[in-house]
Amino acid sequence: MTTSVTLLGATGSIGRQTADIVAAHPDEFSVVAVTAHRSSQKLAEAALRTKAGFAAIADESAYRGLQKALSGTSIECAAGDQAVIEAASRQADKVVAGISGTAGLAPTLAAVASGANILLANKEALVVAGEWFRREVGKSKARLLPVDSEHNALFRLLEKIPPSQVAKLVLTASGGPFLGFSADALESVTPEQALKHPIWSMGRKNAIDSATLANKGLELIEAHFLFDMPEDAIETWIHPQSLLHGMVICHDGTSFGHFSRPDMNLSLAHALFYSDSAPASEPLSLHDLSRCEFLEPDTAAFPALRLARSALRSGGAAPAVFSIANEIAVEAFLAQRIGFNAIHRFIDQAIAASGAQAAPQGLDEVAALQAETTRLFAQSNSPARGIA
Numbered sequence: 076m077t078t079s080v081t082l083l084g085a086t087g088s089i090g091r092q093t094a095d096i097v098a099a100h101p102d103e104f105s106v107v108a109v110t111a112h113r114s115s116q117k118l119a120e121a122a123l124r125t126k127a128g129f130a131a132i133a134d135e136s137a138y139r140g141l142q143k144a145l146s147g148t149s150i151e152c153a154a155g156d157q158a159v160i161e162a163a164s165r166q167a168d169k170v171v172a173g174i175s176g177t178a179g180l181a182p183t184l185a186a187v188a189s190g191a192n193i194l195l196a197n198k199e200a201l202v203v204a205g206e207w208f209r210r211e212v213g214k215s216k217a218r219l220l221p222v223d224s225e226h227n228a229l230f231r232l233l234e235k236i237p238p239s240q241v242a243k244l245v246l247t248a249s250g251g252p253f254l255g256f257s258a259d260a261l262e263s264v265t266p267e268q269a270l271k272h273p274i275w276s277m278g279r280k281n282a283i284d285s286a287t288l289a290n291k292g293l294e295l296i297e298a299h300f301l302f303d304m305p306e307d308a309i310e311t312w313i314h315p316q317s318l319l320h321g322m323v324i325c326h327d328g329t330s331f332g333h334f335s336r337p338d339m340n341l342s343l344a345h346a347l348f349y350s351d352s353a354p355a356s357e358p359l360s361l362h363d364l365s366r367c368e369f370l371e372p373d374t375a376a377f378p379a380l381r382l383a384r385s386a387l388r389s390g391g392a393a394p395a396v397f398s399i400a401n402e403i404a405v406e407a408f409l410a411q412r413i414g415f416n417a418i419h420r421f422i423d424q425a426i427a428a429s430g431a432q433a434a435p436q437g438l439d440e441v442a443a444l445q446a447e448t449t450r451l452f453a454q455s456n457s458p459a460r461g462i463a
């Protein structure tokens with residue numbers, strides 16, 4: 076029997092890599108639905124390649140293009156945010172949450188409610204919704220299978236280690252394209268430079284998040300909610316070679332690490348084939364591991380990681396505001412409306428302005444937080460009070 080899969084964000088970096096694995100194993104997987112924001116041609120290609128039953132595009136103005144590209148096929152198509160939610164809700168064994176940013180929250184929650192196994196890439200959804208997201212998972216038959224390489228590594232290690240033994244978790248980060256840069260040097264870096272990641276190939280937002288270390292901040296909060304560990308029991312280390320992805324430190328002084336080549340296909344394949352074994356792939360040798368370096372993150376030059384830690388310690392709405400403010404600022408940086416360091420400056424301002432607000436408990440509260448943070452950004456980035 077095949078495993079039925081839905082790909083949310085099928086046209087993105089995660090979606091395309093997942094589609095490659097699925098299309099290479101037609102006897103193992105069938106595809107229920109694929110979704111995208113507005114890339115109608117790419118969505119049609121993904122639907123045809125994976126033989127999906129349903130293709131949903133969020134932007135209604137892209138519907139005609141999708142319909143045309145799929146005419147003469149039996150693939151059903153629809154447009155609008157509700158169509159994406161419908162795609163996420165259709166019965167599937169596994170749903171890949173590969174939409175980028177807060178836009179992924181509603182479809183991911185719909186997939187959770189359907190009881191599917193959720194291959195979670197969309198870390199922003201878990202960071203924004205936090206305990207509420209976990210409660211929704213608890214109410215359904217859904218299971219979270221993390222595919223972020225670090226969380227996938229920890230998930231695999233934690234399956235083998237008794238919880239009472241676990242003292243600390245370690246997440247690694249490559250350090251991104253600006254490893255070793257000073258705060259002063261970072262003032263003038265461009266989006267083009269920031270998008271050139273030395274190791275990983277990924278979507279634009281995730282690439283900028285990796286360059287600012289906001290990605291590791293989001294992952295720290297993600298690890299807290301996934302593995303129920305307090306902030307001070309989750310270490311983050313820079314490891315430029317990206318061969319060790321996660322480590323579990325035990326009370327008895329032993330540590331278990333998860334090593335592999337830096338390749339998203341490995342964690343995606345693990346979660347797609349779970350709980351069976353993924354196909355064999357080239358292992359690392361001790362020669363590869365002899366190159367490993369580990370450095371403490373420079374939070375003076377890259378304050379986003381420090382801000383994420385303090386947001387997690389503060390609780391309430393702070394983790395959600397961290398993610399939402401970062402998303403707004405990254406978009407502005409990519410559009411060259413603000414500089415690189417303005418990203419962390421705005422996150423800091425937004426968290427301070429949100430005070431002791433409670434964590435959002437519904438999509439309307441998330442939308443209100445987004446509107447409030449967008450307003451603050453417009454004020455903060457005015458010529459008189461520029462954060463740029």
Ligand SMILES: NC(=O)c1ccc[n+]([C@@H]2O[C@H](COP(=O)([O-])OP(=O)(O)OC[C@H]3O[C@@H](n4cnc5c(N)ncnc54)[C@H](OP(=O)(O)O)[C@@H]3O)[C@@H](O)[C@H]2O)c1
Nearest residue numbers: 084086087088089111112113114174175178196197277278
């Ligand atoms: N890429 C990686 O290596 C990697 C690794 C670990 C975790 N992640 C996480 O996985 C998620 C996806 O990352 P990515 O790098 O694959 O991003 P990406 O390449 O930018 O792809 C994003 C996908 O989401 C869709 N999308 C964007 N906005 C949407 C909206 N408003 N409504 C519906 N669909 C929307 C896009 O459709 P269009 O193509 O039409 O815009 C695209 O299919 C992020 O949360 C990221 O942090 C990524």
